[in-house]
Every structure is written in structure tokens, then in C-alpha cells.
Amino acid sequence: MAEEAIRIENVTKRFGDFTAVDDVDLSIAQGEFFSLLGPSGCGKTTTLRMLAGFEVPTAGRILLEGDPVEDVPPHQRNVNMVFQSYALFEHLDVQGNVAFGLKRKKVAKDEIVTRVAEALELVDLSSRAAARPNELSGGQRQRVALARALVNRPRVLLLDEPLGALDLKLRRQMQIELKAIQREVGITFVYVTHDQEEALSMSDRIAVMSDGRVAQCGPPEEIYEHPREEFVAGFIGVSNLLEGKVEPGGKVRIGDDCLPVPGLDGAGNGDTIQIAVRPEKVAVDEIGADAYAIEPDMFTVEGEIESKVYLGVGNQLTLKLGNGSRLVALEQATYRMRADEQWEVGQKVKVGWHPEHCMVLS
Numbered sequence: 001m002a003e004e005a006i007r008i009e010n011v012t013k014r015f016g017d018f019t020a021v022d023d024v025d026l027s028i029a030q031g032e033f034f035s036l037l038g039p040s041g042c043g044k045t046t047t048l049r050m051l052a053g054f055e056v057p058t059a060g061r062i063l064l065e066g067d068p069v070e071d072v073p074p075h076q077r078n079v080n081m082v083f084q085s086y087a088l089f090e091h092l093d094v095q096g097n098v099a100f101g102l103k104r105k106k107v108a109k110d111e112i113v114t115r116v117a118e119a120l121e122l123v124d125l126s127s128r129a130a131a132r133p134n135e136l137s138g139g140q141r142q143r144v145a146l147a148r149a150l151v152n153r154p155r156v157l158l159l160d161e162p163l164g165a166l167d168l169k170l171r172r173q174m175q176i177e178l179k180a181i182q183r184e185v186g187i188t189f190v191y192v193t194h195d196q197e198e199a200l201s202m203s204d205r206i207a208v209m210s211d212g213r214v215a216q217c218g219p220p221e222e223i224y225e226h227p228r229e230e231f232v233a234g235f236i237g238v239s240n241l242l243e244g245k246v247e248p249g250g251k252v253r254i255g256d257d258c259l260p261v262p263g264l265d266g267a268g269n270g271d272t273i274q275i276a277v278r279p280e281k282v283a284v285d286e287i288g289a290d291a292y293a294i295e296p297d298m299f300t301v302e303g304e305i306e307s308k309v310y311l312g313v314g315n316q317l318t319l320k321l322g323n324g325s326r327l328v329a330l331e332q333a334t335y336r337m338r339a340d341e342q343w344e345v346g347q348k349v350k351v352g353w354h355p356e357h358c359m360v361l362s
């Protein structure tokens, strides 16, 4: 593993009797794009503020590049924070905003000029150096805020929902730009968001937080393909949850159906477990017709189309299975078919998925 930039060691933060951060233990590598993802109130900002030094942990330790920082005040940590509400100085031009911190630190004039030019180049705002903030778009203002942090050359950049105020299209574009900037400067990013798609598309690793604790930490593919608990499966994407009893031979009984489920190790016969299947892994075929979506090694059951929602890029089908459970299937339209071509509500269908797409939850 690459050198460690940040170590959060069994950190707990209480406000009165309320536990905002609950025994969080994380190691973040040098140059990593690391995201804290979770719903509002789960403790993301508090964790970030402890890294920055604005809050003190109630228990546990924080180490930056190997050194404990409990006695290091915020301005002496080699860490910078970017907020969602990027308060720019409206009376200063872009250049002045970016130079502000360096001037206060009494950095030499010609060095300020070079570093400001560098930072503006990085965020693609060189041509707007003389503009006032009120002449800029939301995306450009956010880039000024980013340049203002990067000009300090921090070892770690903490970003608290930095794109939260932008509309969806601009946000998607800024995600790509931000990721490219991070690659270019090689600074460790700790990125806070409640947007799962944002976390999946930008991060090297994600820590999913719930009620102050880390529910799961890993690369995006692992979090999406192998969520370990219901909260993660439901928060990252959509999941079908099925409950069944473990039977011998790596099978799970749900009603009259007995389906093969890999990865049951640890569960004993007779245990009730939860499994999840992603809607896009569920295949649906007409009964009696040649197989179109269902493949030979899939587990199959019969069901009925209960509802159908046309999404343009496909159909979202709700299926009622013979055993009484309901599944959502997401059928992607392809060049071979139009999304609205088939399926009537009430139609009997065959439903299938690959056993390895069953995710066992704890």
C-alpha cells in the first residue's frame, strides 16, 4: 500500500450525550481520492472538521503523515478545506481571492504571482483572473474556491459537498474536472458527499457512513457489487431484498423456491438470512417463447408483471413472484429493441438471475 496520508484511529465524537461519530477507524493513502458517503446527519462533516482541527475527538487519535495532530492547530496542519458555500470576497477580483491567504502569510510578492497563476491555470480560469465573483457562473465560483485552497499546496484537501449548490448537469461536468485536477496535482482528497453516483464515479475508495459509524469501506465496485449490509445495499443503488432460510448445499429457501446462493459461508442451516439482487441483474422472458434475456445457467422462477414504468433508456418492471415476493427488474433498451416494445401488466413471465449476483447481507 502507498504511504499513509491520514490515519483515523478509533475516533469517537460526542456532543453532550449524542454520538455524532462512533468509533471510526480508517486509513487513507497518499494521493488517494477518498469519499465519505452517507445520508444527512451521519457524521461526515464532523469527521472532516476533526481532520481539519476545528473539532477535537472525544476519543481516539488522528495522525497526518504518521504524526498525531491533537496539539496542532488548524492553520498549522497541512490541510485545506473547501465548502459548499464558498464565500468569496466580492470586492476582490478572482486573482485577489486566490492570493488572499498567501498575502496574509506574507509570502513574497513574485512567488504569490507565480503560484496564483499556476492555481488559476489548474482550474482553467486564467482568462478570468481580473473578473469579480459576481461576474462568474456557479461552476466558475466553485473553481475559484478550489484554486484558493490549492494555492496553499496542502498535502490534503478536505471537500465538504463542494458541488452541492450546482445544478445536476454542471455538477456532473465539475465531477469530471475535479477528478482530473486531483490526478494532476496528486494531493490526497477527502471528499464528503451524500450523492452515491458522485462517490461511485470519482473515488478510489468510499467509506459508507450510517449513524456515525462506517458501515463499509472499499473501492466503488466492491461497495456496489458486495454490500455487506442492508443499509449499504439500499443506499448505494437500488436493491431487491429477499429473506429466506439457509438449507444444506449452499441453498436458500424462499417460499416454495430453493435457490443457489454463493458466499453463504458462516451461515448455518436453518438460519434466516437476507439476500439482495440488483434490478439490472434480473432477466425477464416471455413464457413459452425462445429465451431472449435468460441464460442457461441462471436460476429461474415464474412471476407476473405487476407494473411497468417506461424510462426511455429502458423499462422498470415490478414482478410478483409465485412465492409472494416482489422484485424490481431494470430492463435496458438496446439497439435491438425499443424500450416500450413488450410487456403487458398481468402477463405471466419467467424471471431469472445468475446465482453469483445474489448478495448475502449480514
Ligand SMILES: Nc1ncnc2c1ncn2[C@@H]1O[C@H](COP(=O)(O)OP(=O)(O)O)[C@@H](O)[C@H]1O
Pocket: 015, 018, 019, 020, 038, 039, 040, 041, 042, 043, 044, 045, 046, 047
Ligand atoms: N456542534 C454540534 N453540537 C451538537 N450536535 C452537533 C454539532 N455538530 C454536529 N452535530 C450533530 O451531529 C450529527 C452529525 O452531523 P454532521 O457531521 O454535520 O453530519 P453530515 O455532515 O453527515 O450531515 C448531526 O445529528 C448533527 O446535528
Ligand SMILES: [Mg+2]
Pocket: 044, 045, 046, 160
Ligand atoms: Mg455535512
